[in-house]
Amino acid sequence: MATRPRPTHRLAAAWAHHGASVPRRLEQRHRTERVIQQIRYAVVLLCLGLTVTLTGGPDGRLWIVSGLMVVNVLVTEWLLRRPATPRGLTTAGVTSFSLDALATVLILMTVSQDPTDPVVALTTILALQGALRWQVVGGLAGGLLGGGMAGAWLVTAYGAALDRLPPTEHLVSQVVSVLLVSLLVGAVVRQLDRAQQRAQHALELSPELILTVDDHDRIRSANEAAERLLGISPTDLIGRTWASLVVGEDERSIAGSRPITGEPEQHALRHGDGSTVWLELSVRREPTDQLSYVVARDVTARRAAEHERSISEQRYRALFSRNLDAVFGLDIDGCIVDINPAGIELFRRRREELVGSSVLGLIDTSYRDEARVAIGAALSGTAQGLEVLLTHPDGTTSHADFDLLPIVVDGQVVGVYGMARDVTDRKRREAYLEYRASHDLLTGLANRSRLYQEIEERLAAGAAVGVLFLDLDAFKPVNDSFGHAIGDQVLVTVARRLQTTVRDTDLVCRLAGDEFCILLSPCDPTTLQHLGERAAWVVAQPIALEAATVRVEVSIGAAMARSQDTTDTLLARADAAMYTVKEHRKLAHGEPAPPVLFAT
Template sequence: MPAVAGRAVLRCLAVYEVLPMTHALPFEATVTETEPPVLPNADWIEHLPACVALLVGNTVRYANAAALRLLGAQQPGDVVGKSVQDFIHPLDLHRSLARLRHAEGGGVNPVTEIRVYTCGGEPLIVAMSSATLQLGDQTAVLASFLDMTERAAMEQQLRQTDEDFQRMMNTMQDVFYRTDAQGITRYVCPAVKNVLGYSAEEIIGLPAAAFYPDLSERDALVAEIKKHGSVHDFPGRMRRKDGVIIDISISTRALRDEQGQYAGVEGIWRDISERKALERRLEHLATFDSLTGIHNRRSVLAILEQLLQRGAPFSVLLLDLDHFKQVNDGYGHAAGDEVLSGFARIISREKRSRDFFGRLGGEEFLLILDGADEAEALQIAERLRLAVSAQALDLPGDASLALTVSIGLTQRRPDDRRTADVLVRADQALYRAKAAGRNRVCG
């Protein structure tokens, strides 16, 4: 308010002090000849959106229209002439009266929030400031205030929401995180301590990439998010504080700024190391023979089928341990298992690295010689046969057993379409090796 206008208003209110107590201000401002005629009357106070009240002692002597509306007054007399104690919450009364006394002493009270009641008893929260106003020989207080009830309710909701968020973050087992556009971690929930061994404070401010053992995995994640906007159960790995690498699953989305530009990511990742370990165990059980550790029947036949479909050249060896039933009958099944395992170790050691070795069942094995023609396959088969017969296997009870193996050989033919086409020929060749006296190779 301009200084000249302010003095005019104060004179208007000073005149009002000696008038009968009413709501309106029906007076003209007294303006000296040296002052320009600014604000010819005080009616403009009634049009202020802010609430204004004049207090003498503890009594309300004037309240403008905004104040009356806020306090729910049906008529000015519902407020004017009443004590401030009729409107102020008991818990805020002592503080409010102290501020009035301070203002009466010439001080200016900064804005503060107090709880008040309307004429109908409804609670409100107002932001009030006040200052001294001299009315003749009396000191009054001019107060202005705004309704802050909705803002206070909103702040309470925000506080409750924040408390709920923090409580959720503190109890989560998965890790919620947020990074900026440069990949710097801006938030991570406390659960990260249980997963990575770092506290949230140790991680915030560091690049998220710092915890990836392979940066290309992080780059692939960011590229996928930028491309699609989000990812779900994206696989990855992270390095714990103790150096252990863990498997994680990430579900996250891109953040955008006001211009729609990429501003970072937020989402959840979880430790799935146990799940991955179980999947690997199940995959191993589904692929490898539990006794010998080589490919099982389903797996080695699937490899044979793939080579057939590709049209790749290969040969196969069908191997069968000689007189294996006598081992089981004479030494027991535990000894038989040891013989099968020992035989598998010999072949695995002697075969070429690119070949595929599997157990079809019992004492029968299949070796797929990738890219080998019949002559090379025969040479390999003879070497394997000699390696088996040259090594005696130790059995329980300080016993040992010399083994021999019969081998049936065949090469892939152009008209082979099914695995059975190859296996039938190999089985026929194996039968000939057995019929010829065992411990030999037949094609």
């Protein structure tokens, strides 16, 4: 369901749309009026402050000045919000300047009792308005008007405060300083305007498309190259969103969540006639301006040429420079003569170190003889494949698969192409899967599958095999009282204790839940009895956990393998003996159950 935009978003969009409606040739004039309007806001605040603090002044003129300034701000804002035209901007400038001049006169008339009052600075501000709007001419006119006002005010203020005229040098310096500052600012503005015009001419003559895009993805300006590259006039382009130009998967934001910045990138854009053109974009975002500056050049023809050339080079690129696998060439001495970027990454050395060196020097010594034989076979004309262990400068190693293909020129083998890929992760996954297939993940012990495999192998080898089948007693109350997390800690502790009781040749397994099994081989009944009793003793020791100290016991059934036993029958006999011990404890005859009961 569509959501209504927040007020701040609507306001930002309205301002962005208004800015986009200003023609490029009027942008500077419009921006100047905006700057002056900001200064005017500050002056209005000053007037309001004076009005509040000096209420009741001569004829209450400060109230009139404040009202006049407020009216000026509102009228000027209304004029600037209208569609920008030369006549409209001139009207806004003349109107606001005239009202500012009138307001300045009224302020000076109102506050004219102290010749040191900083209010005279308003004459300089008025003069600067003229300089900013109309450059040197405006600076001259504004300076004369502002200087005249400043001089007249000084004469009035000195007369009111000291009953005399101001010193001539002070009067002249005040008038001249206003005039000079205004002329200087006007000259600077003219130079800046000319520099901007020169830059604008350069932009218009540039063969590259130059855009500015705001943070709402709306195009704010475009040069004349837009007509040639996109078939859209700059006037029609201004105000459109970036998304309306891009094609397909390239439809992304210039200034939004995924800025296109940094290295130039090529993107497909819609031409005015409906076709697709490819442009190479360079984008730089200026956060202070909240604008992104885009320079684009047409690379459609270049892309077409590159596509044609890539067809003829496809085999080489696929096997070498563009290959995700490491690809390298060896001479008849087994030295590297060329290598692609993936090979540099695989071997973790600089290209300068690799080219000219023997590939055997990159292989661990335990695999080096096999690799030497394989390279010799490839140089004899037979393709080879092998797995090697690579050594790296930092002391680490990695596994890699090598494919060695003879390079045959005019019927002669002149070298070997090698293709290699890192299989360390695959080997690690295989080892992990193999571990999971043969181990219990909670305790790290061997699981039922591993137990069956070991018993079958040892029975087949004719070894003396014995098993202890263990089932924990009083484990369910621990789970019920403290939760399964504590129960898991108990199982892990039991597993570690059982491992301390066995020999290196024995195997401790967790079958399921609280059932364990110990495979002993070689074994005899005495050893089986001894290790079973020891296992029962270590399990029965208190287990100190964070939540509490718990105690569990274990029922153990033992069985020695017979000649006719299979894995299932051997485990079944030990399991039955274990249950006999458990039932004996439940009946509570008064006689303690043996720690280990041998199967019959």
